Amino acid sequence: MKFWIGAALVLALGVGLPFLPINEYVFYAGYVVLTFVVLATAWNILGGYAGYVNFGPPAFFGIGSYAAVVLFKSLNAPLVVQIAGAALMGGLLGLGVGAMTLRLRGIFFAIATVAITFILETLMVNWRYVGGATGLQLLRPPVELYASYTRMLFAVMVAMSVGAVAIARYIQTSWLGRGLRSLRDSEEAAEASGVPTLKLKLFACAVSGGLMGAAGAPMPMYLSFIEPASTFNLSYTVGSLGGAIIGGMAHWAGPIVGAILLGTLQQVVTVTISNEMNVLVVGVLLVVFVVAAPEGILGLARKVFRR
Amino acid sequence: MSSILKIKGVSKTFGGFTALSNVSLEIAQGERFGLIGPNGSGKTTLINCVSGALRNEAGSIEFDGEDVTRLPAYQRTRRGIARSFQVPRPFHSMTVAENLTVPLEYIAHKGSLHVADTHAEALDLLRQMKLADKADTPSRNLSQVELRKLELARAMAARPRLLISDEAMAGLSGSEVEEVLEILLALNAKGITIIMIEHIMQAVMRFSQRVVCLDAGRIICEGAPAEIVKNAEVQRAYLGA
Numbered sequence: 407m408k409f410w411i412g413a414a415l416v417l418a419l420g421v422g423l424p425f426l427p428i429n430e431y432v433f434y435a436g437y438v439v440l441t442f443v444v445l446a447t448a449w450n451i452l453g454g455y456a457g458y459v460n461f462g463p464p465a466f467f468g469i470g471s472y473a474a475v476v477l478f479k480s481l482n483a484p485l486v487v488q489i490a491g492a493a494l495m496g497g498l499l500g501l502g503v504g505a506m507t508l509r510l511r512g513i514f515f516a517i518a519t520v521a522i523t524f525i526l527e528t529l530m531v532n533w534r535y536v537g538g539a540t541g542l543q544l545l546r547p548p549v550e551l552y553a554s555y556t557r558m559l560f561a562v563m564v565a566m567s568v569g570a571v572a573i574a575r576y577i578q579t580s581w582l583g584r585g586l587r588s589l590r591d592s593e594e595a596a597e598a599s600g601v602p603t604l605k606l607k608l609f610a611c612a613v614s615g616g617l618m619g620a621a622g623a624p625m626p627m628y629l630s631f632i633e634p635a636s637t638f639n640l641s642y643t644v645g646s647l648g649g650a651i652i653g654g655m656a657h658w659a660g661p662i663v664g665a666i667l668l669g670t671l672q673q674v675v676t677v678t679i680s681n682e683m684n685v686l687v688v689g690v691l692l693v694v695f696v697v698a699a700p701e702g703i704l705g706l707a708r709k710v711f712r713r
Numbered sequence: 714m715s716s717i718l719k720i721k722g723v724s725k726t727f728g729g730f731t732a733l734s735n736v737s738l739e740i741a742q743g744e745r746f747g748l749i750g751p752n753g754s755g756k757t758t759l760i761n762c763v764s765g766a767l768r769n770e771a772g773s774i775e776f777d778g779e780d781v782t783r784l785p786a787y788q789r790t791r792r793g794i795a796r797s798f799q800v801p802r803p804f805h806s807m808t809v810a811e812n813l814t815v816p817l818e819y820i821a822h823k824g825s826l827h828v829a830d831t832h833a834e835a836l837d838l839l840r841q842m843k844l845a846d847k848a849d850t851p852s853r854n855l856s857q858v859e860l861r862k863l864e865l866a867r868a869m870a871a872r873p874r875l876l877i878s879d880e881a882m883a884g885l886s887g888s889e890v891e892e893v894l895e896i897l898l899a900l901n902a903k904g905i906t907i908i909m910i911e912h913i914m915q916a917v918m919r920f921s922q923r924v925v926c927l928d929a930g931r932i933i934c935e936g937a938p939a940e941i942v943k944n945a946e947v948q949r950a951y952l953g954a
Contacts, residue, residue: 581818588804588815594766595802597786599816600871604785615818656806 420564435602446649470622495618541633747921
């Protein structure tokens, strides 16, 4: 109950804030941070709960972006439909990746997910309809309600974040989450305890992929542009993994804390120092956390408060 | 007595290595069955085929009149075949009690969402295994004998009709062996068929009503414990006379 009140408050705040006369940049940067909240939360469903490290968030994010562009260009579909289509494509790709878990574990699974990113990027580079390598300029439809398209997208992303977190929280606290945890600890023992490991892995991959796809859907409209190199950029991998690892992977709140912290820091460093420096900062933070606090900020906080 | 498990002509190879060749075996309802043999003789492979962790290339496995040869492991567990692992595989990120809630939730209470009920049941099982005081301990902090008991407790949480105990006593001291043996006998007294794989001969002899000795993937001898120890082939292959 407490969770739902909190979720409703965040949602109300997210939808209401863009009406206020606040500097446009806040929403411009906030949108990116929220994208990483969704990505890290989605990544954690497979990576944190089930223990399958997915290095391919750009593949899911990118397939979502391109699905949205195709829907927009061919049918002039509204944003909601674009997001739904993107989630569907991400989910389907997730099922494919889930099937790979039959044979691939650990580092081999991780490498395969990187390969999928490159394959998809190459496909899009060679697909004329969506602009190929040079990309495609997109004309934003007019916005109602909000003063600008960016403000509207910010509200949409807040809603998506709340939705993603609610899904992740449900999975974590239900029998699904306990099943995923058991297979992360030992797949053989999980099977021997009656856990249908393959079905659960497919489910986790599909949900995780679907959410990442959905997160990618508004990006082309946000930029008014799409092209393969930035859409399938590995920085999405770093953002998703980094958010989850820095925040803590055992709890649904971890990726939120991590992604907000990391995303905000990245925005600040990009603006005040340089874009290159921001990559360095993320790298250093990741190393520090993996070595000094493998359970993330949440794990650290738990230790401190127990004392 | 009717058979609960029928293994018919089961073979399993790993590359060019034949781990099991044409093994046939019947286990009676309620039986205490001992499986012995030297290291690498195929004991664990056989029970992996029975539990579904491995698929046998030839032959069939029937449990309670149903052919389970092609069923995935979790389906077999749900039908009543539970096992412990030779090297304990606890769910190390969970507490001892939580380890048991997994099979309780996925088998006994499939579809219902009452975590509280499963917790009470888990505690009850832990009490039977004399592990109740460790219920809230993270399972990675357990000692060897506690891990073995956890393996058995988790297998029991699946409410099995056939329990396969894979070297549950390996590496334990004399009194600890006694403790585990008593647990297994008590479970059998409740009507659960038990297959015991063990290297500790005194335990096998005391426990089993019938013993089979495997060597290089074949059954070389079958009979009452007393006959087995006298068998020349068993002595050559395993006991080392």
